[in-house]
Amino acid sequence: MRLEPTMKQMVMRRTVRKFAEEILAPVAAEMDATATFPSEIIQEMAKLQYFGLEIPAHYGGAGLDAVSYAIVIEEISKACAAIGLCISVHNSVSANPIYEFGTEDQRKTFLVPMAKGQAIGTFCLTEPNAGSDVSSIETIAIRDGNGYVLNGNKVFVTNGGMSNVNLIFACTNRSDKQKGYSVFIVESERNGLEKGPTEELMGMRGNPVCPIALDDCRVPVENRLGAEGQGLKIALSSLVGGRIGIASQALGIAQASLDVSLKYAKERYQFGKPLSEFGAIQNYLVNLATRVEGARLLTYRSAYLKDQGLAHTKEAAMAKLYASEVAVDATRIGLQIHGGYGYTKAYPIERYYRDAKACEIYEGTSEIQRLVIARSLGYGRE
Amino acid sequence: MDIVVCIKQVPDVPNIRLDKHRMTIIREGVESIINPLDCVALEAAVDLRERQGGRITVLSMGPPQSEEALREALAFGADQAILLTDPAFGGADTLATSHVLATAISMLKPFPDLVLCGKQTIDSDTGHVGPQIAEELDLPQVCGVNEIHLQGDSLVVKRLYDGFLDTFRVNTPALLTVSQELSSPHHIPLADLERAFSDREIIRWGLKDLSLKPEEVGLGGSATRVWKLHKAAPKRRGEVVTGSPQSLVEHLIRKLEALSILDEENGNE
Amino acid sequence: MKKTEMNSHSKGIWVFGDYRHYFQNRVTLQLIAKANTLAQRLGAEVTVVVLGEQVHQYAMEYVAHGADVVMVVDHPSLKNFQVETYSRLVAALVEDYRPEVFLAGATPFGREFFPRLAKRLKTGLSTDCIALEVDAETQLLLQTTPAFGGELLAEVITQNHRPQMATVHPGVFEERIHDSRAVGRIIYPEVDIHPDERVQLVCSRPEQSKKGYLENAAVVIVGGRGIGSGEQFQSLFDLAELLQGEVGATRPAVRAGLTGEDRLLGQTGKSVKPRLLITVGTSGALQYTTGIQGSETIIAINRDAQAPIFKIADLGLVGDAHSILTLLLEKLRKRL
Numbered sequence: 001m002r003l004e005p006t007m008k009q010m011v012m013r014r015t016v017r018k019f020a021e022e023i024l025a026p027v028a029a030e031m032d033a034t035a036t037f038p039s040e041i042i043q044e045m046a047k048l049q050y051f052g053l054e055i056p057a058h059y060g061g062a063g064l065d066a067v068s069y070a071i072v073i074e075e076i077s078k079a080c081a082a083i084g085l086c087i088s089v090h091n092s093v094s095a096n097p098i099y100e101f102g103t104e105d106q107r108k109t110f111l112v113p114m115a116k117g118q119a120i121g122t123f124c125l126t127e128p129n130a131g132s133d134v135s136s137i138e139t140i141a142i143r144d145g146n147g148y149v150l151n152g153n154k155v156f157v158t159n160g161g162m163s164n165v166n167l168i169f170a171c172t173n174r175s176d177k178q179k180g181y182s183v184f185i186v187e188s189e190r191n192g193l194e195k196g197p198t199e200e201l202m203g204m205r206g207n208p209v210c211p212i213a214l215d216d217c218r219v220p221v222e223n224r225l226g227a228e229g230q231g232l233k234i235a236l237s238s239l240v241g242g243r244i245g246i247a248s249q250a251l252g253i254a255q256a257s258l259d260v261s262l263k264y265a266k267e268r269y270q271f272g273k274p275l276s277e278f279g280a281i282q283n284y285l286v287n288l289a290t291r292v293e294g295a296r297l298l299t300y301r302s303a304y305l306k307d308q309g310l311a312h313t314k315e316a317a318m319a320k321l322y323a324s325e326v327a328v329d330a331t332r333i334g335l336q337i338h339g340g341y342g343y344t345k346a347y348p349i350e351r352y353y354r355d356a357k358a359c360e361i362y363e364g365t366s367e368i369q370r371l372v373i374a375r376s377l378g379y380g381r382e
Numbered sequence: 383m384d385i386v387v388c389i390k391q392v393p394d395v396p397n398i399r400l401d402k403h404r405m406t407i408i409r410e411g412v413e414s415i416i417n418p419l420d421c422v423a424l425e426a427a428v429d430l431r432e433r434q435g436g437r438i439t440v441l442s443m444g445p446p447q448s449e450e451a452l453r454e455a456l457a458f459g460a461d462q463a464i465l466l467t468d469p470a471f472g473g474a475d476t477l478a479t480s481h482v483l484a485t486a487i488s489m490l491k492p493f494p495d496l497v498l499c500g501k502q503t504i505d506s507d508t509g510h511v512g513p514q515i516a517e518e519l520d521l522p523q524v525c526g527v528n529e530i531h532l533q534g535d536s537l538v539v540k541r542l543y544d545g546f547l548d549t550f551r552v553n554t555p556a557l558l559t560v561s562q563e564l565s566s567p568h569h570i571p572l573a574d575l576e577r578a579f580s581d582r583e584i585i586r587w588g589l590k591d592l593s594l595k596p597e598e599v600g601l602g603g604s605a606t607r608v609w610k611l612h613k614a615a616p617k618r619r620g621e622v623v624t625g626s627p628q629s630l631v632e633h634l635i636r637k638l639e640a641l642s643i644l645d646e647e648n649g650n651e
Numbered sequence: 652m653k654k655t656e657m658n659s660h661s662k663g664i665w666v667f668g669d670y671r672h673y674f675q676n677r678v679t680l681q682l683i684a685k686a687n688t689l690a691q692r693l694g695a696e697v698t699v700v701v702l703g704e705q706v707h708q709y710a711m712e713y714v715a716h717g718a719d720v721v722m723v724v725d726h727p728s729l730k731n732f733q734v735e736t737y738s739r740l741v742a743a744l745v746e747d748y749r750p751e752v753f754l755a756g757a758t759p760f761g762r763e764f765f766p767r768l769a770k771r772l773k774t775g776l777s778t779d780c781i782a783l784e785v786d787a788e789t790q791l792l793l794q795t796t797p798a799f800g801g802e803l804l805a806e807v808i809t810q811n812h813r814p815q816m817a818t819v820h821p822g823v824f825e826e827r828i829h830d831s832r833a834v835g836r837i838i839y840p841e842v843d844i845h846p847d848e849r850v851q852l853v854c855s856r857p858e859q860s861k862k863g864y865l866e867n868a869a870v871v872i873v874g875g876r877g878i879g880s881g882e883q884f885q886s887l888f889d890l891a892e893l894l895q896g897e898v899g900a901t902r903p904a905v906r907a908g909l910t911g912e913d914r915l916l917g918q919t920g921k922s923v924k925p926r927l928l929i930t931v932g933t934s935g936a937l938q939y940t941t942g943i944q945g946s947e948t949i950i951a952i953n954r955d956a957q958a959p960i961f962k963i964a965d966l967g968l969v970g971d972a973h974s975i976l977t978l979l980l981e982k983l984r985k986r987l
Contacts, residue, residue, distance in 0.1 A: 006579075007449070007450050007453075007579070008453075008575070008576070008579035008580075010413070010450075011450060011454050011457075011575065011579075012572070014413065014415070015454075015570050015572075015575060016572075018569065019569045022569075023569070025906065026906060029908065044569075047569075047571060048569055048570070048571045048572055049571055049572045049573045050572070053572065057573050057576070061573065062571070062572035062573040062575075062576055063573060063576050063577075064572060068576070072572070266955060266957075267877065267934070267954055267958075268954065269954045269955070269971075274954075274955060274957075341879065346879050346880050346907075395799055395800050395937070475775065476766070476776070477769070477770065477773070477774075477775065504800065505798070505799055506798060507778070507779070507797070507798070507800075508766070508778045508779075509762050509763070509766070509778065510766035510769075510776065510778065511766075512766075513734070513763055513764075513766040513767040513770070514766050514767065514769070514770040516767065517738065517767045517770040517771050518770060522849040522850040523734060523735070523767065523850075524850065525759075525762075525763035526759065526763075538853065542858060543759040543760070544671065544672065544676075544758060544759050545672065545857060545858050546855045546856065546857055547855070547856055548852060548855045549852070549853040549854050549855070550850055550851065550852055550853060551850075551851045551853050552849065552851075553849040553850075556849070556850075559763075604775070605769075605773070605774050605775030605776075605809050605811070605812040606775035606776070606777060606807050606808065606809050607807065607808055607809075607810060608805045608806070608807055609806045609807065609808045610805075610806040611798075611803050611804070611805055611806070612804050612806075613802075613803065613804070614797065614801055614802060614803060614804050620961065620962060620964065620965070620967070621965065621966050621967065622961050622964075622967040622969060623966070623967065623968055623969065624956065624969040624970070625970070626970075627970055627971065627975050627978050628978065630952075630968045630969075630970050630975055631975055631978045631982060633966075633968065634950065634966070634968060634975075634979060635979075635983075637950065637966050638894075638927075641926070641927055641948055643870065643926075643927055644983075644986070644987075
């Protein structure tokens with residue numbers, strides 16, 4: 001069992017960290033304050049294949065393994081969680097499924113521009129009445145001639161406000177709970193697709209999350225991803241990869257919080273001593289450091305298993321569950337350590353605190369992750 | 383234009399710590415990086431190749447783990463990477479190091495038009511190796527270059543030295559050492575990094591490949607030897623004062639007076 | 652005159668005469684003084700080597716500052732300090748006269764000329780030395796140079812090769828006072844000059860004020876990440892104004908948006924050498940301190956008594972920057 005990164009992975013981490021510190025970190029505070037995502041940042045990242053991380057080079061991607069992928073997401077998220085979210089979602093649940101399940105034509109048409117960062121992707125699953133309960137989605141796709149007509153409303157679409165390619169999860173057969181769903185690739189310009197106003201979020205505010213409505217949106221059959229009825233399979237398999245991405249993102253936020261808190265505790269003096277010499281503070285930091293290390297191991301091990309071609313559904317769920325909870329705790333305790341100053345915008349810890357919470361909710365809530373893990377342990381219904 | 387860039391893998395010096403008892407550097411947990419000025423040289427080479435065409439060969443003398451630096455250089459844009467490695471090369475001072483590098487360069491076909499080096503390294507800081515390679519290969523040299531222009535068969539280069547901006551015309555083949563202002567190293571695309579580690583080859587040359595004798599290289603080929611190491615004596619008085627803000631400010635004001643930054647207060651009111 | 656004119660038993664100590672910017676650049680004079688000390692230990696003479704065009708005046712100066720011999724090669728083609736031409740020429744002189752030790756100032760020219768010369772002579776060279784001694788036992792020159800960014804000092808020796816060469820950091824040694832009654836020989840050795848045509852100096856002009864306001868300031872106030880906000884950073888500007896200084900910042904402060912990149916000091920920013928530098932709320936990371944090491948006096952203010960900045964400060968105040976600055980500004984405004 002290999003626990004140490006390879007030479008390549010170490011160089012990769014250093015390279016991405018340098019880029020993140022020089023180009024991404026400086027814009028993070030402003031992105032959060034103005035809730036904008038600068039297009040220059042997209043261009044800078046596109047040049048380095050950040051939009052095609054696991055896509056093979058001949059489609060314009062970087063061709064990375066899962067461990068390297070996790071490293072990239074972690075380092076980006078450390079600098080700016082909103083950018084980390086954009087990259088993770090675009091890769092794991094938008095570009096990767098097209099690579100995995102698409103025809104060669106679909107790969108040429110959609111995957112190549114996506115890998116090159118010329119087209120940003122989304123995955124539209126959640127609806128007003130369907131969050132964790134995927135089977136209650138109401139978006140339907142009705143076969144009509146050599147195409148489908150889509151109707152429905154999707155909400156909380158990450159990257160929605162700036163996307164070009166949208167994967168829509170729709171119902172194609174109401175009576176079949178297993179094989180009644182399909183995925184459609186719908187371009188943003190297509191007639192019948194309407195984007196709503198960007199949500200006002202608590203955190204990750206730089207990411208333009210918005211609703212997408214489909215109103216008699218007609219798509220040709222060539223835009224269906226995979227076979228009719230394969231939707232659930234596509235969604236579930238992409239979400240596993242997505243979990244590794246979110247675990248890495250949460251890990252990045254947790255590590256960033258830990259780093260700033262360790263530093264602050266050494267510099268801040270009260271009662272004639274630095275905070276780091278008080279047992280209570282030391283305990284907080286020691287516990288956090290230990291748990292971040294645990295999150296790190298869970299995250300990278302699940303990526304490693306994926307690279308080895310071994311089953312990793314349980315491990316990915318555990319990583320996402322654990323890392324997101326550690327991130328929330330690390331930012332909460334980190335803010336507490338920063339005291340009054342932590343409550344102001346002078347320090348980044350309050351942004352980390354607001355960013356971290358989302359990790360426990362999207363791409364499968366912590367409750368859903370627990371269900372997944374329970375099933376893998378043999379509990380819960382089939 | 384055939385360009386050779388000499389690089390060195392060095393510890394990430396700003397993060398280095400000292401073992402005060404054994405007087406050595408603690409390398410555990412300190413990453414090894416390409417010497418920052420060598421990255422500037424690589425960027426300049428990539429830029430020249432874009433303007434003129436040609437090939438970039440990157441060379442490094444070091445232990446086997448210098449392979450990491452060479453692969454990073456390949457990802458950066460080098461066409462070919464050669465690692466000069468042999469236990470016999472260990473313990474070399476700049477005289478011996480420049481001999482190994484110069485020998486390797488002289489074996490390249492065709493002989494390069496330009497050899498680029500960083501002006502100095504962050505670990506040894508000597509700046510010797512560039513000029514010493516130039517001497518051995520009988521190449522004209524200009525050190526600390528911050529601009530390079532092509533003019534027919536020659537190069538027009540500038541550098542800021544000793545209070546003057548010098549402009550030189552240099553015939554090729556030549557050796558230049560580069561300073562920070564020459565270029566800003568680009569961020570390496572991930573696909574190139576991935577390829578550098580999976581597909582690309584590192585050529586390895588040892589003592590025999592270079593047809594050198596043991597007494598020409600390593601410790602035996604060196605003229606200088608480090609006899610002792612000490613901790614640098616603090617150059618500053620290091621007076622540290624604590625107390626209330628009032629007393630601290632008093633102390634500070636007295637210091638400013640002592641330095642003649644402030645005139646002393648007149649008389650005793 | 653040939654070498655037989657000189658005492659061929661003496662172990663010569665040579666100094667390279669870098670006479671450019673003569674009044675500001677005193678390093679040759681400093682080395683002549685040190686060479687005299689070393690010469691006493693070794694029973695040797697001090698010779699200064701001067702190359703150039705119409706350089707007699709410098710030869711006289713060097714005698715007055717302590718040279719026993721000045722070896723002059725005066726020729727129009729030597730007017731510009733040219734590395735390849737000088738290396739060839741000086742190497743020929745060294746091979747004829749066989750000095751024991753050869754020193755030069757670690758000026759930019761010294762640092763690109765001496766390595767090439769040492770290589771030509773296949774001998775050892777240490778660079779930017781901050782100390783030179785003769786070892787009592789071995790009679791070898793002990794050359795102390797900084798390593799790893801100045802954290803360690805290495806004592807280097809050149810055992811089996813001659814001359815023992817070293818470049819020396821300017822300002823380490825003290826020059827001797829000019830003595831117009833000092834006696835010395837000026838000699839003009841015959842030597843072939845082969846100007847190297849492959850490098851042509853096209854032009855050389857004094858540096859533009861690329862050295863801006865920060866590098867020229869006599870007083871610099873620096874703010875680090877410990878300055879909590881933009882408003883508090885403003886107090887540094889107020890202080891600078893009262894002390895007629897300029898304001899700099901560390902990378903973390905710039906990244907936090909407290910001020911602009913043009914005020915950045917350190918490894919990736921500017922280097923300053925003011926008379927007085929007051930550094931506030933900076934921990935003292937090496938990336939920053941390399942930009943301020945040359946300051947004459949450093950005063951540091953930081954909450955953390957363990958902060959590394961205190962090790963490089965002449966005076967350290969442990970306390971809250973905001974309170975100290977507020978009080979300081981109040982007191983200064985009353986006086987000034």
